[in-house]
Amino acid sequence: MTTPYGTRTTDTRRRRSARRRVTWIVVAAGLVAAVAAVAAVAVPMLSPPGPRPLFQLPVPCGETWQLGTYPGHDDYDVDLFPLDGEPWGRPVLASAAGTVTVAGINGSLGGRTPEDPDGPRGRGGGYWVKIDHGGKWETQYLHLLEPPLVRAGQRVAQGEQIGLLGSTGASGAPHLHYEQRRGWQKVETYFDGEPSGITHDDVEYTVTRTSNNCPPAG
Structure with missing residues (x-):
């Protein structure tokens, strides 16, 4: 014969067992979701890069610009200045x-403007x-004059x-700092299928290209 006390004990144990099962189901579902989320991020990151796009100079068609670097600029970084x-x-x-x-502010703006170029x-x-x-x-585009026109x-x-x-x-004069990246690494910039020749910052180097x-x- 089961006493009322014994019945309550059995019911309590059943409820605890049911709660434990629910907890494990929730934890397992969370682990599965976490693994899927990590895989969704990790698998594309581990895959090899695709073919290089046919990058063009980031300036209007037909304009000729000077591309250059200087000691301390960092390998593969390109500064672009208009010639005219x-x-x-x-x-x-x-x-x-x-x-x-990304479309915003990197670091701080400073105060160099067309009205105060030496700010x-x-x-x-x-x-x-x-x-x-x-x-x-x-690709990355730095030192823009105003908030970007894109979002x-x-x-x-x-x-x-x-x-x-x-x-x-951190700019001394109006110019465009430009980079091309493959995965996490900067690489030599190519424009219209041709290498720029800017690969390191050991010495000052300039070249002209037409867009x-x-x-x-x-």
Whole structure:
């Protein structure tokens, strides 16, 4: 014969057992979700990069610019200066189609403007943009004059304007600091299928290139 006390004890044990099963089910489901989330991030990161996009100079079609580097600039970094006309406010274009991942401020802006070109320097890249071109390829555009003309998550076409050339951040004069990256590493910049020749910052080096970042025909 089961006493009321014995019945309550049995019911309590059953409830505790049921709660434990529910807890383990929840924990297991959480672990499965966590593993799936890690795999979704890790697998693409471990996959090899795709083919290099046909990057173009990030300036308007037909313009000739000076590309250069200097000791201490960091390997593969490229500074672009126009050879003709006023540099402040020149259009900065996407080198290839992609998705904007960053559009904001890197470091601090400083106070160098067209009205006060010798104002205080800032830190870092100032106004900047990063674009993901797929296949682990990325470009970066630094020292823009004003807040970028694009926003994170926006899809941009090759040649679409993303900002204006300026001198925000740690910049001594209006120019565009530009990088191409494959995965986590900077690589030599290629424009219209040709290498720039800027691979290290051991010595000062400059070269001129004419932009083929032109609107599609037709």
